[in-house]
Amino acid sequence: MLAVLLRLLSFFTGQPLASPKQLAQLQSELGMQQAKTAALEELNGKLRAELKTQQQQNEQQQMALRLTLEGRISARQQEMSTLREAYEQLARSVDLETQRQIRENNALLNQLNWLSGTIAHDFRAPLRAIDAYSFFLADDLGANAPPEAEKSLEEIRRNGKRMGVLLDALIEYLRLGVCPLNLQTHSLQNILEQVVDEHFDFSPVPIEIQVSGQFKFDKALVMRLFKELIDNAVKFAKPVEQPRVQIRMASPNTLEIIDNGVGFSQAHDAQKFRLFHRMHGNDEFEGEGIGLAMAERIATRHHWTLQLARVGNQTVASLELETDS
Template identity: 65%
Template sequence: MLRLLIQLLSFVTGQRLLTPDQAKRQQLELEDLRSKQIALEALSNKLRGEMKRQQSMARDALKSRQIKLERVISAKQNDIDSLNETLKQLSQSVDFETQRQIKENTDLLAQLNWLSGTIAHDFRAPLRAIDAYTFFLADDLGDTVPPEAEKSLEEIRRNGKRMGVLLDALIEYLRLGVCPLNIQPHDLGETLTQVINEHFDFSPVPIELQVQGQWRFDKPLMMRTFKELIDNAIKFSRDTESPKIIIRQSSPHCLEIIDTGVGFAEEHKAQKFQLFHRMHGNDEFKGEGIGLATAERIASRHHIALRLNRVGSQTVVSLQLPETLNP
């Protein structure tokens, strides 16, 4: 009945009237919405607070990291400044050392030039005088020169000429130590073939060539080295049975000149590349102890290790080129 009356009043007034139960339900819904709104506002405030806290922590962490980074950069800059100072001091030291070495080399070159000039002129004057006076003495004596005196005069002349040869070798040896090098890549086989054709076309000892590839060297000087080494091998092999010389490569960086000659005694091993040192007597083989010393001098200027060894019945001369210098 109450519901019907409320509906009638709602129709008459044009307003929606609620029954007590509906009003109570609606009130509960409103209270629930207010509760949820309050909870939502509390959550929103909490989120805002947490966001502010996180932002503050992020700002503090960023500021702390920035301070640390600035400290690291400052420390690194100090290290860089210290390193630059060390490099500057080292550069100055290197420049000073380089200048000192250049001055020493210049002084040494000047001394060598002076010594070469002294040997070429001042040392030769007495030799020329000795040689001339032997002829003057022989001419003064005429036909009355005793045989023994004639023999002595010839011996004086012979030793004078030998002294001239030694002086020439010494001057050349000094020159080889200071002359400029024109180092270029060259075909090793072609260079050795040229040496053999120019100097050993009529060699009494067969020469077998087994070489290929390129090395970097000053061609005229290395041709001189090869010529001296091959000439040495021929000299000590020519009187042996079935002599033979083999020029081969044990590796791309190692050249070997092998002969079946008489070799050398062990007591000469330490001095084999010493200028004027002979490993055999004059009655056995001719020579002044110049060839090996000259070859070693040129090889060392190319940073090539020259070795001489006796392996069984063979003499092996090896030229070892550092791999860093190979083209």
């Protein structure tokens, strides 16, 4: 009967009507949709709460990080300020120390100049007198002078001349320690070739040059250094049957001057660069023990290291050079 009434109602209204079963199904679906909507709203609320909590935590972390960074920056600024004050204090101290050293160096230079002048004049005056009076005495004695007297006078003049050479060497040695350096970059090969051409053009000992490199040094002083080292090598190599001198680069910063001469005894190893120290007797080789001391003095002024060693049957003079940075 209900179904018939529903059909009649649908016929008169012109609209389809759902059956009770369909209405129940629709109500069930509507209930499910409402439940889902409520669940979604609950989930959305939870997400909003979690997001708010996360934002609060992020803000707290950012605040803590900001405070930490500000603390570190403040500490670093304080540290930099302390270092700056310490540096300024050190700079003032170094400046004062530099001024003190300059004053001391100037005082030392004045003393050396005074000593050089004293040696050059006051010490030479007695030598000139001794030399002159020896000639006067020889002239007074004339041809009747005893042979012993002539020999003694000749010995006096010879030693006076030697003393003059020693005084010149001492003055030059002192000058090398205080003279200003004209540091320029030069070719090592060009300098050595110039030294050999000027001083060893007629050397009886062959000199072989195999060097390279640009270094900063005082040209005049380093030419003197090489002249002394090569002269020492040639002098002691000359007596052997096949003498030779080789100048080579053992490394990019190490120059060696090698000779196959007679060498020197280990007893002289500690004193070989001492001024006026001879490593051979006066009757064996000429010289006054000046050359090596001059060379070592010049090397020291350039912060180079000069060494002399006997290796097998060869004498090796090695120079550790500072590069031109």
